[in-house]
Amino acid sequence: MTDNSTQSRTVGGGGGVSIGGAPVSYTAILAALVAVMALVPASIVVGGMAGGWPLHDVIHPVVGLLLGPIAGPIASLIGTVIGNVIAPYTNLGPWGVLIGSMCAFTVGMVMYPGRSYWFIPWIITLVAHLVYLYQSLTFGISFPLWLSNVFTVDLGLILIAIPQIRNWAIATIREGVRSWKLYVALYVVFFFGSTAGIQLNWVPAFATNPWPAEVWPALIFIIAVERIAFSAVGALIGFGLLAAIRRSPIAKAKLAGY
Template identity: 30%
Template sequence: MAFIPSGEERDVRRVKRVAVDGAPLSYIVTLAAVATALAIVPLSVVVGSGKSFPLSQGVYPLVGWLLGPVAGALANGVGALIGVFVAPHTTTLPLATVLGAAVGGLAAGVMRGSGKRRWWWQPLALFFAALYGIYAGQALIRNGVAWYAVLLGSLIDWSALLLFVMPTRVWFAQWMLSTDPKSVALGLFCGTWTIAGLTHLTASSVIYIFSNWPNEVWLAMAPLAPLEHVIRAAVGAIIGVGVILGLRATGLVKPEHANF
């Protein structure tokens, strides 16, 4: 028989938790620390700079899905900013690193927005399209790079932009909500390809203003960039599946705009 309490029901007022856009501050701090820690681990070389891409690039999208767009951007931004100081070997240009990380969290968080947030992806898509225009335009017009070299060398950037603009954006986010770990992994892989690509686009656009790498570098990037991008996506999928399934199982409080 169901228990019927004899005492009167009380109005429960929750203490105000310190939260940013529905994500507890403790979660933001934790994931910022994860981003910083992974910034120390080199993933791949940055052609012509003597620097490395950090492993954290694989988890910037995940942070957005775990925390939502605003808190995700904040956690990534803070994590990347600290990473600039503790891991200078993986920082090509501090501004690009921090901006790319923050934008990655934001873009991941808006992939499957509801209510008014349903449209948040649109200004971001315009922003990324403008960045790509500046990035590719600078290569074609100012540096005289061949169009096919730009197209091949920026495959991960324009493919990410297309996947973000098309309904695939929502599909990937929905797959992550599945109870089937394989679907979650697929959603994370494709989603990380998309969002990490946009992070790359943001960072590269800024870096290219100063670096202006020539045709040869664009061609060298053509086979290398997709390969390392697959690794980023795999990192996001491998870490993400464990984290998401674990979070679901442990029943920790879910941030308001999380996607898992």
């Protein structure tokens, strides 16, 4: 059942200072949340510069859903930069900011109110995917090894491109269904956002600091577990937040996707 009460408490762009239809306060709060979550390492980094993978990777899809495709990426970007300063042990390097920004942008575009803009991040991700393939083959990485590392990206691209799955997920999230269906719908959209973010990061990261072939086999399991598990945790957080927000008097951002 659709929660129509949220429509009357949507924050527009004309009342107070806003960024992309979201109050600056909303953007600041979520940016702070991203920064704080950088203090907690959620995984390991193989062949990288950091000591741990930042936990804020799980929250970027939620940021895109709550703030939309403009304020969402900005909040993720600011939060990641601050997180890199206060928690250098989870700093993923100069290109790490692309993960959260692209993730939030992707979810925001997929869930853009009243529009079907999912194909924009889809095309960006596909182009980055093909560029990454060229980089890998040129560096001497075999196609099977490359595919074993990026199959989660392929899965994300395929799932969101299937109209029945995409339209069902979007409708379920917007209708506010409070059941396992909402969790699954969030997972589908968040998984695409998560894989889009990591793929965009891989291109410049590999161009500036290519990983040797011996590192790639170790990444197969780690990458798969990260994208699957992080999306699952993010969907769980999103499920709880949506339930709480819809019961509260908090006005939603103009371009929010729920």
